[in-house]
Amino acid sequence: MIKRLAIIGVGLIGGSLARALRAAGAVGEVVGCGRALPNLEKALELGVVDTFTQDPAEAVAGADMIFVAVPLGAMRGVFETIRDHLHPQAIVTDGGSVKGSVVMDAIGAFGTLPPRLVPGHPIAGTEHSGVEASFAELYHHRRVILTPLPETDPEALARVTAMWETAGADVTCMSVAHHDEVLAATSHLPHMLAFGLVDTLARMRENDEIFRYAAGGFRDFTRIASSNPVMWRDICVANREALSAMLARFGVEMTDLAESIRHADGERLLEIFARAKAARDRYLDSAR
Amino acid sequence: MIKRLAIIGVGLIGGSLARALRAAGAVGEVVGCGRALPNLEKALELGVVDTFTQDPAEAVAGADMIFVAVPLGAMRGVFETIRDHLHPQAIVTDGGSVKGSVVMDAIGAFGTLPPRLVPGHPIAGTEHSGVEASFAELYHHRRVILTPLPETDPEALARVTAMWETAGADVTCMSVAHHDEVLAATSHLPHMLAFGLVDTLARMRENDEIFRYAAGGFRDFTRIASSNPVMWRDICVANREALSAMLARFGVEMTDLAESIRHADGERLLEIFARAKAARDRYLDSAR
Ligand SMILES: NC(=O)c1ccc[n+]([C@@H]2O[C@H](COP(=O)([O-])OP(=O)(O)OC[C@H]3O[C@@H](n4cnc5c(N)ncnc54)[C@H](OP(=O)(O)O)[C@@H]3O)[C@@H](O)[C@H]2O)c1
Ligand SMILES: NC(=O)c1ccc[n+]([C@@H]2O[C@H](COP(=O)([O-])OP(=O)(O)OC[C@H]3O[C@@H](n4cnc5c(N)ncnc54)[C@H](OP(=O)(O)O)[C@@H]3O)[C@@H](O)[C@H]2O)c1
Numbered sequence: 339m340i341k342r343l344a345i346i347g348v349g350l351i352g353g354s355l356a357r358a359l360r361a362a363g364a365v366g367e368v369v370g371c372g373r374a375l376p377n378l379e380k381a382l383e384l385g386v387v388d389t390f391t392q393d394p395a396e397a398v399a400g401a402d403m404i405f406v407a408v409p410l411g412a413m414r415g416v417f418e419t420i421r422d423h424l425h426p427q428a429i430v431t432d433g434g435s436v437k438g439s440v441v442m443d444a445i446g447a448f449g450t451l452p453p454r455l456v457p458g459h460p461i462a463g464t465e466h467s468g469v470e471a472s473f474a475e476l477y478h479h480r481r482v483i484l485t486p487l488p489e490t491d492p493e494a495l496a497r498v499t500a501m502w503e504t505a506g507a508d509v510t511c512m513s514v515a516h517h518d519e520v521l522a523a524t525s526h527l528p529h530m531l532a533f534g535l536v537d538t539l540a541r542m543r544e545n546d547e548i549f550r551y552a553a554g555g556f557r558d559f560t561r562i563a564s565s566n567p568v569m570w571r572d573i574c575v576a577n578r579e580a581l582s583a584m585l586a587r588f589g590v591e592m593t594d595l596a597e598s599i600r601h602a603d604g605e606r607l608l609e610i611f612a613r614a615k616a617a618r619d620r621y622l623d624s625a626r
Numbered sequence: 627m628i629k630r631l632a633i634i635g636v637g638l639i640g641g642s643l644a645r646a647l648r649a650a651g652a653v654g655e656v657v658g659c660g661r662a663l664p665n666l667e668k669a670l671e672l673g674v675v676d677t678f679t680q681d682p683a684e685a686v687a688g689a690d691m692i693f694v695a696v697p698l699g700a701m702r703g704v705f706e707t708i709r710d711h712l713h714p715q716a717i718v719t720d721g722g723s724v725k726g727s728v729v730m731d732a733i734g735a736f737g738t739l740p741p742r743l744v745p746g747h748p749i750a751g752t753e754h755s756g757v758e759a760s761f762a763e764l765y766h767h768r769r770v771i772l773t774p775l776p777e778t779d780p781e782a783l784a785r786v787t788a789m790w791e792t793a794g795a796d797v798t799c800m801s802v803a804h805h806d807e808v809l810a811a812t813s814h815l816p817h818m819l820a821f822g823l824v825d826t827l828a829r830m831r832e833n834d835e836i837f838r839y840a841a842g843g844f845r846d847f848t849r850i851a852s853s854n855p856v857m858w859r860d861i862c863v864a865n866r867e868a869l870s871a872m873l874a875r876f877g878v879e880m881t882d883l884a885e886s887i888r889h890a891d892g893e894r895l896l897e898i899f900a901r902a903k904a905a906r907d908r909y910l911d912s913a914r
Contacts, residue, residue, distance in 0.1 A: 524840040540905035552812040558846040567899035611855035617828035621837040
């Protein structure tokens with residue numbers, strides 16, 4: 339049971355966790371914190387938070403659990419602001435999409451890695467933003483990856499794990515570096531391709547007409563290109579090493595594919611497409 | 627009203643047209659044609675066709691409308707087989723995803739472009755294949771592009787247009803070359819990215835684990851990588867010029883994006899992502 343939960347950044351990710359814990363009756367009071375008043379007022383109106391403040395230091399005062407769900411570029415500032423206002427027993431965890439940068443930001447702000455900081459990342463989301471996009475079921479049967487460090491207090495890790503399980507998620511632990519590589523492959527690279535494709539078409543002279551002839555598959559394929567540009571700028575900068583490596587790997591694949599197309603090498607094309615289809619179908623089966 | 631409709635290739639595309647025209651009461655008899663017996667027997671059982679044959683020449687005998695919906699690589703062979711068996715008034719149209727190659731195949735098989743051949747392409751489909759994947763509503767409110775040539779008989783064009791409208795589609799006409807460029811951008815390039823991404827991940831050492839952490843967005847993003855590899859090999863070979871040009875254009879975009887990531891150029895990244903998001907959101911609005 340969490341007595342006082344502070345949500346710094348009451349958007350899709352923060353708002354959904356608050357809703358899920360409330361729905362489960364697992365939290366006493368929820369304090370919301372953000373910069374803009376309208377979103378916080380909306381959060382109050384929707385019953386996602388009990389009170390709100392625009393000052394992170396005030397939000398964490400008296401809180402036993404703090405969930406930081408702001409864009410990655412704002413993490414360090416939040417850590418610096420709350421540093422001197424945390425209860426000694428308070429647990430801090432986050433939902434940032436890259437873990438190496440959050441750990442660096444924490445070390446930068448706190449001087450050393452706080453034992454009661456548990457870096458985390460829910461593998462769930464939509465292309466929408468803000469508290470109005472949040473919903474209690476977002477984490478149901480979704481994975482949450484926690485990346486504890488040698489310094490991390492096992493009790494804090496256990497409490498954060500229990501919190502996510504209460505929200506309906508399956509919790510896994512892995513190292514910070516491994517998380518950032520896996521996510522570069524499964525999430526960050528696909529987002530780059532979707533943004534890159536839509537931008538390529540948008541920059542073509544006849545782009546109005548081109549979009550007019552885009553069929554059903556295009557809608558799904560490009561859905562993630564409607565994601566929040568600020569959040570994705572921050573993810574790219576924060577995970578630039580692992581993401582650059584994946585982009586290079588993908589570039590090699592596409593050069594091979596483009597060569598096979600140019601040379602009308604049907605055999606090679608069939609091999610690539612068949613292997614991809616088999617992997618996709620296998621993934622779907624296992625996701626079921 | 628079509629008296630006798632011959633469907634050469636009773637798969638997703640051919641089967642769905644037969645179902646739609648039957649549902650509209652717009653066709654007397656439907657003859658199905660394919661290579662494998664089980665699919666044809668299934669088509670009969672499902673009521674998609676009234677009779678079937680494995681010989682295209684037999685299928686077209688006495689047909690007033692012939693719809694060729696085989697993979698692009700099989701088009702020329704079908705044209706050669708039916709050439710000497712068509713009724714002089716019979717109209718031949720097709721559903722192939724590339725139009726330049728179909729026109730070349732027709733010229734190759736018939737010696738000259740038959741006036742009653744109307745090249746066409748329904749902008750509708752799913753990642754599934756075969757008659758069992760077909761359904762009568764596939765073309766409802768979807769676009770069908772016809773690419774008539776100067777030689778094309780206006781009456782044949784009018785009849786094919788009416789047929790697709792009866793199936794629920796909106797018909798547009800454009801030139802063969804323009805069709806192949808527009809589709810390279812909106813359909814063929816996205817399919818290459820989906821196949822290329824899934825194959826890149828499938829070839830990584832830890833690929834089992836990687837797919838395990840793929841989230842909801844990944845499922846949608848890669849759906850088209852479950853498409854039929856033979857069909858896509860044929861599309862790539864048939865449209866290799868326009869597709870190579872689009873791959874090159876996309877490559878320039880991705881080089882720019884990768885450079886911006888490597889240099890942590892947040893401003894440039896935000897510009898690219900914001901422009902892409904705006905274009906995607908605009909496209910969605912207009913698709914509504
Ligand atoms: N969306 C996804 O699919 C997804 C999935 C997993 C993880 N994540 C991660 O979760 C975090 C939040 O993403 P989200 O999708 O929930 O975004 P969101 O809906 O835009 O919510 C972010 C919230 O943070 C607030 N905020 C921004 N800067 C702040 C600051 N300096 N101080 C205090 N509050 C601030 C924003 O409100 P104001 O602008 O009013 O301050 C907003 O309500 C990000 O780190 C992201 O990487 C996202
Ligand atoms: N799927 C889409 O999203 C989509 C969209 C628009 C256009 N198209 C185009 O539509 C055409 C058909 O695609 P589809 O998705 O309907 O594929 P499909 O479901 O696999 O159907 C193709 C059918 O053609 C038959 N066939 C293959 N080779 C043949 C041959 N040499 N002679 C006679 N029949 C043959 C196949 O049966 P057997 O193997 O038993 O012969 C199969 O039933 C392709 O040209 C494709 O480019 C597809």
